[in-house]
Amino acid sequence: MRRRPIPAVKPADLGEALRYLAEGGKPLAGGTDLLVAIRKGTENPPFLVYVGELPELRVLRETAEGLEVGAALTHAELLAHPATARFPILRQVLATIGSPAIRAMGTLGGNLVTASPAGDGLVALYLLEARVRLVSAAGERELPVAEFIQGPRQTALRPGELVRALFLPYLEGQPLSFFRKVGRRQALVIAVASLGALVWVEGGRVAQARLALGSVAPTVLRPREVEQALVGRPVRPEAWADLVPLLCAATQPISDLRASAEYRRKVAGRLLLALAQALARPA
Numbered sequence: 651m652r653r654r655p656i657p658a659v660k661p662a663d664l665g666e667a668l669r670y671l672a673e674g675g676k677p678l679a680g681g682t683d684l685l686v687a688i689r690k691g692t693e694n695p696p697f698l699v700y701v702g703e704l705p706e707l708r709v710l711r712e713t714a715e716g717l718e719v720g721a722a723l724t725h726a727e728l729l730a731h732p733a734t735a736r737f738p739i740l741r742q743v744l745a746t747i748g749s750p751a752i753r754a755m756g757t758l759g760g761n762l763v764t765a766s767p768a769g770d771g772l773v774a775l776y777l778l779e780a781r782v783r784l785v786s787a788a789g790e791r792e793l794p795v796a797e798f799i800q801g802p803r804q805t806a807l808r809p810g811e812l813v814r815a816l817f818l819p820y821l822e823g824q825p826l827s828f829f830r831k832v833g834r835r836q837a838l839v840i841a842v843a844s845l846g847a848l849v850w851v852e853g854g855r856v857a858q859a860r861l862a863l864g865s866v867a868p869t870v871l872r873p874r875e876v877e878q879a880l881v882g883r884p885v886r887p888e889a890w891a892d893l894v895p896l897l898c899a900a901t902q903p904i905s906d907l908r909a910s911a912e913y914r915r916k917v918a919g920r921l922l923l924a925l926a927q928a929l930a931r932p933a
């Protein structure tokens with residue numbers, strides 16, 4: 651059966667976009683998630699509102715406290731912009747998304763709102779404790795990313811609301827960044843499990859650590875007990891081995907076409923040791 655074509659509008663500015671959204675339109679940015687979902691039949695919006703070229707969503711602004719990243723900037727644009735050099739973890743993660751063609755179309759805002767447990771951009775946003783800046787006809791509001799994401803493919807986005815930008819607070823000191831994604835093949839991989847980390851090391855020991863795991867729980871997971879238990883430990887895999895069961899116990903993986911829950915849990919543990927190995931290696 652042929653599906654009906656879905657009408658689309660291209661508003662000239664944010665005000666016009668918000669008026670269309672208030673009438674029930676669905677935002678479309680790069681379309682790399684939404685158009686796939688429409689084709690599969692899991693999404694069937696009454697009409698699409700193209701937000702990918704709205705100037706208000708394409709701002710990249712350095713402030714005294716951090717970097718404001720417009721939601722409609724593509725992964726490729728963010729990778730190429732000098733301002734993102736202050737966030738190596740963001741670049742490490744974005745460089746693994748899809749392929750050059752997907753990175754040229756897909757946006758950070760789209761990755762966020764899709765709210766996939768396997769969303770790679772989300773791992774960086776959780777590590778950076780990003781704040782989501784939302785706008786609607788009623789005004790602006792801001793939520794921490796971990797509050798904005800409410801479950802697999804569920805967010806706090808209200809009808810008529812757009813993600814305008816992500817705010818990334820600057821980090822103190824110079825943490826080491828790590829991102830490793832395990833999939834079923836080398837390229838165009840949807841993560842079976844992933845681990846991102848920011849680790850502050852002083853005198854060969856962990857001074858502070860942030861960890862974020864993808865694809866092993868309904869949302870990206872920050873295993874806080876493991877983060878705390880790492881403080882003071884030498885950066886050697888042997889010194890972290892007892893934390894593997896703690897990390898595995900924090901995960902809540904599912905079994906699906908790509909991997910079993912048991913395999914995902916094991917991989918999460920192995921990724922913690924891979925992190926220790928990477929940190930132990932002289933730069």
Ligand SMILES: Cc1cc2nc3c(=O)[nH]c(=O)nc-3n(C[C@H](O)[C@H](O)[C@H](O)COP(=O)(O)OP(=O)(O)OC[C@H]3O[C@@H](n4cnc5c(N)ncnc54)[C@H](O)[C@@H]3O)c2cc1C
Nearest residue numbers: 679680681682683684747748756757760761763769770813
């Ligand atoms: C072949 C392929 C490979 C992929 N590989 C990866 C990968 O390795 N890692 C990964 O994480 N993802 C991957 N993806 C998924 C996808 O590319 C990313 O999630 C991308 O960042 C989505 O952004 P988009 O601009 O295309 O979103 P769209 O498809 O345009 O929109 C996605 C959702 O976000 C909403 N939305 C978009 N912008 C806004 C906004 N500003 N405010 C409110 N709502 C908004 C839309 O309504 C929709 O619900 C892949 C996709 C494909 C097709």
